[in-house]
Amino acid sequence: MKTYVSEQIKKNIADSIKKNIRQGNFQIREIPEIILLKTKNKSHGDIATNIALQLSGIAKLKPMDIAHFIIDNLDAKNNVIAKVEIAKPGFINFWFKDDWLYQILDDIRDQKDDYGKIDVGKGKRIQLEFVSVNPTGPLHVGHGKCAVIGDTLSKILKAAGFKIEKEYYINDQGKQIDILGQSVQSRYNIFLGEDKEFPSDGYKGKYITDIAREIAAKYGDRFKGKEDQETKNFFKEFTVKNILNGIKKDLENFGVKFDVWFSEKSLFNKNKIQEIIDLLNSKGLIYKEKGALWLKTSVFGDEKDRVIVRENGIPTYFASDIAYHQDKYQRGFEKIIDVWGADHHGYIERMKAAIQALGYPQSFLDVLIVQFVTLIKEGKEVGMSTRDGEFITLRDLIKEVGKDVARYFFLMRSYDSHTEFDLDIAKSQSMENPVYYIQYAYARICSILRKAEEANIVLDKIDKINFQLLDKEEELELIKKLLFFKEAIKRSALSWKPHLLTTYLYDLASTFHKYYTVHRIITEDDELTKSRLALIDCTKIILLNTFNLLGISAPESM
């Protein structure tokens, strides 16, 4: 049972269609992709195909007739399908054999942590870049959402057989960083009694004052009143380093780790910006206007051309970003995915144009746009503005609701819809909070397994467990849910939607809770007890594997 369910059945269907073609029943040249659907309604079997409906247009036959032709020629000797039926407009419904379902339990017990690793990625190298917040202040909750989406997606893609690298791009130079340094320097001077004006567009957060105070404590009045370049650089570098360390720490506490921290400044140090400008110039894609250098991005679908070197001779952020993406390409990734906040969506066309200007395929870059987060406290929206320093930081959020809840809340919904993060619900340890519901399922299983152990009921070796005893409706439901795990990973990975896995997890927990209430695991019958223990042990493994993919902890008791 190493192959997917779907592949096996798809092949059977395809074989049947080929047979029909040979017999002259179907006048078609090509077989469309066979799609298998998990049925919503039990009376429609376990899995279904709409192939007959799809073929009716091409083969110019009634869907029901096509369906009949297909099942007439279907290989009945396979060990997966117990029953086949044709329904209303032309669906073909399949029922799994119980014996075949039981095999999955052996597989899960056998592979444990590795169960769920699939190979749809075929080792394709993908780079995921996310968060990449300017080191001008601490992370807020919106960044947290991007962080979890990127991090979880990377875990899912890895499980699906892709080779993933996670990267954070540090904008450690430029105008904003200058202002940042000035802000701290000014606070420092004010702190030491030197009357310096605070920059009008400066950063006003409390963290700025904290850093200034730290410098004062460490270096005394060594920089007091100084305005030379060296001093300015000192404040810039000290501040960036300080804030970046805070960001790293916050992310780590959130379970997010990066493989590479890439410095924008390093591109300048290696003269990469000038190189990229020369390259684009040699392609005839650059021209001078109003004293600035422009890149002809409009040639590649952007709404207008963009400045890459300002009138004052300083390259724009866009210029270094092009150099950065060139660097990514040169590192040999087959695809890169940038995860951006919704406020950056206007930047996509420009970047895609730049990718093409460099001569790379447009498909090299994909951008995921993560919609905003609104915090709700006591039924009211909490404002978040970085400049004014009123925002709620990611650190505060984790402190308030915990890592697991914060991660889950960002992952439970599709990233492209706005998140309404209700702090009161997130904090409540009640039924309103889905995280507890899921973790409770896991803790419950652990508890039962402990109980069994105390009663000296030990699971036999795999071959001694009689799975045939698992014939209750709720048991088969649970097994089918376990069966869907790999499919959930596959779908989640290929569509880049982590929330599909969250939905699956909730569903699995729910199926287990139902089973638990209806049937006892530990019974008088030793053999039955053991097979049921094996079943919930498998459930435990899948729950744990899903928790790991989502970066949520699995408590053995709560």
Added chain:
RNA sequence: GUGCCCGUGGCUUAAUUGGAUAAAGCGACGGCCUCCGGAGCCGUAGAUUGGAGGUUCAAGUCCUCUCGGGCACACCA
């Protein structure tokens, strides 16, 4: 004004990427513990999927228009 995202029961959202009777949680109402964890389970009420057209065997999903909400339209990053 132009572009992108979103409109699904009272509230927060799902919907296997175009499939069958639109699914959960919260809230409301009513049930279930002599027994493995009640942070659980079961049931009832509640939806013309913002609106109008169109595409086809089939539309919450795709196209056009329209009405609401969010975001972006820098020689900032």
